[in-house]
Amino acid sequence: MKDVASAAGVALKTVSRVVNEEPGVHPATAERVRAAIDRLGYSRNESARVLRRGRTATIGLVIGDVADPFYSGLSRAVEDVVIGHECLLLTGSSGEEPVRERELVETFFTRRVDGLIVVPAGDDHTYLRPELEAGTKVVFADRPPEAGLDVDTVLADNAGGAEQAIRHLLGHGHHRIAFLGDDPAIYTAAERHRGYRAALGGLYDPRMVSMRPPTLEGVRADLNRMFATDRPPTALFSGNGRYTVTTLRALAGRPIALVGFDDFELSDLLRPGVTVVAQDPSWMGRVAAELLFRRLRGDVGPPEHIQLPVRLIPRGSGELP
Amino acid sequence: MKDVASAAGVALKTVSRVVNEEPGVHPATAERVRAAIDRLGYSRNESARVLRRGRTATIGLVIGDVADPFYSGLSRAVEDVVIGHECLLLTGSSGEEPVRERELVETFFTRRVDGLIVVPAGDDHTYLRPELEAGTKVVFADRPPEAGLDVDTVLADNAGGAEQAIRHLLGHGHHRIAFLGDDPAIYTAAERHRGYRAALGGLYDPRMVSMRPPTLEGVRADLNRMFATDRPPTALFSGNGRYTVTTLRALAGRPIALVGFDDFELSDLLRPGVTVVAQDPSWMGRVAAELLFRRLRGDVGPPEHIQLPVRLIPRGSGELP
DNA sequence: TAGGGGGCAGACAACGTTGTCAAGGCGGCT
DNA sequence: AGCCGCCTTGACAACGTTGTCTGCCCCCTA
Numbered sequence: 264m265k266d267v268a269s270a271a272g273v274a275l276k277t278v279s280r281v282v283n284e285e286p287g288v289h290p291a292t293a294e295r296v297r298a299a300i301d302r303l304g305y306s307r308n309e310s311a312r313v314l315r316r317g318r319t320a321t322i323g324l325v326i327g328d329v330a331d332p333f334y335s336g337l338s339r340a341v342e343d344v345v346i347g348h349e350c351l352l353l354t355g356s357s358g359e360e361p362v363r364e365r366e367l368v369e370t371f372f373t374r375r376v377d378g379l380i381v382v383p384a385g386d387d388h389t390y391l392r393p394e395l396e397a398g399t400k401v402v403f404a405d406r407p408p409e410a411g412l413d414v415d416t417v418l419a420d421n422a423g424g425a426e427q428a429i430r431h432l433l434g435h436g437h438h439r440i441a442f443l444g445d446d447p448a449i450y451t452a453a454e455r456h457r458g459y460r461a462a463l464g465g466l467y468d469p470r471m472v473s474m475r476p477p478t479l480e481g482v483r484a485d486l487n488r489m490f491a492t493d494r495p496p497t498a499l500f501s502g503n504g505r506y507t508v509t510t511l512r513a514l515a516g517r518p519i520a521l522v523g524f525d526d527f528e529l530s531d532l533l534r535p536g537v538t539v540v541a542q543d544p545s546w547m548g549r550v551a552a553e554l555l556f557r558r559l560r561g562d563v564g565p566p567e568h569i570q571l572p573v574r575l576i577p578r579g580s581g582e583l584p
Numbered sequence: 585m586k587d588v589a590s591a592a593g594v595a596l597k598t599v600s601r602v603v604n605e606e607p608g609v610h611p612a613t614a615e616r617v618r619a620a621i622d623r624l625g626y627s628r629n630e631s632a633r634v635l636r637r638g639r640t641a642t643i644g645l646v647i648g649d650v651a652d653p654f655y656s657g658l659s660r661a662v663e664d665v666v667i668g669h670e671c672l673l674l675t676g677s678s679g680e681e682p683v684r685e686r687e688l689v690e691t692f693f694t695r696r697v698d699g700l701i702v703v704p705a706g707d708d709h710t711y712l713r714p715e716l717e718a719g720t721k722v723v724f725a726d727r728p729p730e731a732g733l734d735v736d737t738v739l740a741d742n743a744g745g746a747e748q749a750i751r752h753l754l755g756h757g758h759h760r761i762a763f764l765g766d767d768p769a770i771y772t773a774a775e776r777h778r779g780y781r782a783a784l785g786g787l788y789d790p791r792m793v794s795m796r797p798p799t800l801e802g803v804r805a806d807l808n809r810m811f812a813t814d815r816p817p818t819a820l821f822s823g824n825g826r827y828t829v830t831t832l833r834a835l836a837g838r839p840i841a842l843v844g845f846d847d848f849e850l851s852d853l854l855r856p857g858v859t860v861v862a863q864d865p866s867w868m869g870r871v872a873a874e875l876l877f878r879r880l881r882g883d884v885g886p887p888e889h890i891q892l893p894v895r896l897i898p899r900g901s902g903e904l905p
Numbered sequence: 906t907a908g909g910g911g912g913c914a915g916a917c918a919a920c921g922t923t924g925t926c927a928a929g930g931c932g933g934c935t
Numbered sequence: 936a937g938c939c940g941c942c943t944t945g946a947c948a949a950c951g952t953t954g955t956c957t958g959c960c961c962c963c964t965a
Binding site: 914 | 936937938939940941942943944945946947948949950951952953954955956957958959960961962963964965
Binding site: 330342346351352355356372508545 | 625628629630632634635640649650651653657659660667673674677690691692693695829833849850852853854855
């Protein structure tokens with residue numbers, strides 16, 4: 264910038280004004296400055312600007328794993344909103360590890376992100392307190408923080424979706440419905456299990472429940488265990504997208520009624536098509552990002568807790584007798 | 585930092601030394617400083633550090649679309665390498681639009697990223713020249729830049745993979761094999777078509793080729809056109825993952841031999857399983873990122889052009905008669 | 906013609922770090 | 936005892952911007 268100034272024969276500040284399109288520069292001078300900028304191939308040093316102004320125009324996003332379609336859909340939506348606000352996006356995958364989540368968040372904070380969207384992996388976010396009090400805006404998506412930390416959240420209707428799925432299966436004559444889901448320490452898994460249990464009421468049987476990481480062997484073993492009981496399941500409800508796929512693999516073609524939480528590509532191409540309770544990850548991302556930017560614009564209302572509806576899509580597997 | 589210094593009763597520079605774990609600070613002093621840091625909840629301002637040192641410890645990644653599994657797999661691998669080098673990752677999706685690709689790259693440059701990994705959408709990268717000459721390291725992944733710009737590239741063996749697929753189909757008795765792929769302006773599509781043509785030799789017939797964006801209607805129309813000819817195809821080769829899925833939808837269960845480029849989740853669960861030429865997006869991401877960091881460490885050898893092998897995985901659809 | 910006001914330009918400090926250099930104190934060696 | 940060198944610490948400038956304040960010039964009005 265200094266070089267541009269001397270090349271154009273003006274003061275540093277004048278170049279700054281031109282670059283920032285501030286008023287009060289004579290058009291002819293501005294033209295001269297722009298010419299010098301082009302000639303020298305100058306581009307503003309954003310770090311210095313950030314240092315001086317205090318705003319980074321950068322948003323941080325912490326998710327479980329970009330390679331998971333749920334998260335990548337969410338990511339893309341967040342990215343679009345962020346770009347629309349002339350900001351950039353720092354993304355990090357926690358791999359669902361609380362320690363890594365925290366490291367990422369803290370790294371983002373030292374980079375002075377203006378705002379943060381987090382899909383939490385852990386359940387202790389006291390480490391956020393200082394930064395929240397310092398005014399950094401944080402929105403939780405997909406899962407809330409632990410009780411006691413009242414911040415903006417954008418969640419899907421997990422329990423409601425699970426209830427819907429179970430009622431659908433009950434409506435097709437099933438009374439013995441198994442639940443295959445993730446570790447109950449994961450909020451969404453716990454909620455979906457809660458909805459499952461609520462919808463089943465007196466039909467609930469803990470032997471028909473398997474909650475653990477979705478490994479093929481594990482799922483296969485649990486299914487075998489369930490099928491070996493005196494009253495085996497006639498229908499399955501799987502607690503998330505990866506789980507549904509794993510379950511399909513474990514079933515190896517064995518026909519049984521199945522409803523899965525989360526839609527996934529090709530669910531319609533399988534035979535039978537897989538009936539799912541679909542949530543919309545990009546909607547969630549968009550809503551979370553827009554909420555964040557509203558906060559950044561100065562909205563200081565009480566924390567919002569947005570719940571997004573989910574939708575049951577019958578495709579065949581949930582309608583088997 | 586100033587506050588920490590006065591709280592600990594030492595000079596600014598001493599705090600800086602402690603924070604950066606530089607040698608030459610008395611353990612007792614360091615302890616006092618660390619106590620003050622904890623008490624005040626201080627965290628280093630990375631922007632100022634960047635400004636002073638000139639290195640941002642940030643890498644930029646420009647891809648087509650995070651929501652596409654190929655790119656998100658690549659992203660995740662890049663992210664892991666980047667985190668391993670204590671850097672952060674700025675990600676942007678070009679949506680395959682050259683203009684947006686350029687905007688993203690230039691935004692990343694004004695943010696002074698140390699290095700850049702690009703999956704190019706456009707075919708004019710002269711705009712990179714100044715920055716390349718200024719020493720910023722850039723690696724192209726998945727697709728090369730236009731001829732004339734000799735930079736590091738990491739590509740898959742697109743033509744070879746296509747040849748392999750076609751030879752596989754020829755080996756199963758097919759002589760009439762159609763190609764369904766993306767716009768030939770996209771490098772990978774053009775290369776795969778090249779391999780297809782080379783493997784077919786005299787059997788090549790332009791009427792059996794459809795290259796256009798993968799819309800369901802378009803693919804369906806082209807398939808109908810091909811099937812309506814006097815010598816309809818007995819096998820299909822689809823030019824990328826999304827294309828394969830679209831083709832499967834367009835076929836609506838009609839059995840015909842099919843090999844697709846790119847593996848995809850559930851390819852094994854369809855009946856018949858889908859035979860594919862698989863590339864490994866995370867391998868590509870890892871290799872590109874590692875090459876980039878080698879450059880950042882000062883490796884100044886001539887540009888490297890890495891080609892990653894692909895692998896044919898028979899699953900049933902490619903072995904139909 | 907004198908005074909006032911608006912348009913334009915520049916000087917300077919500050920943002921929070923880090924690299925360079927210099928200085929003080931202390932122990933060991935001659 | 937005097938000198939040297941090491942260990943520890945600090946002062947200061949610089950990185951490239953931007954916000955504030957000041958100054959100049961010209962035109963308009965009384």
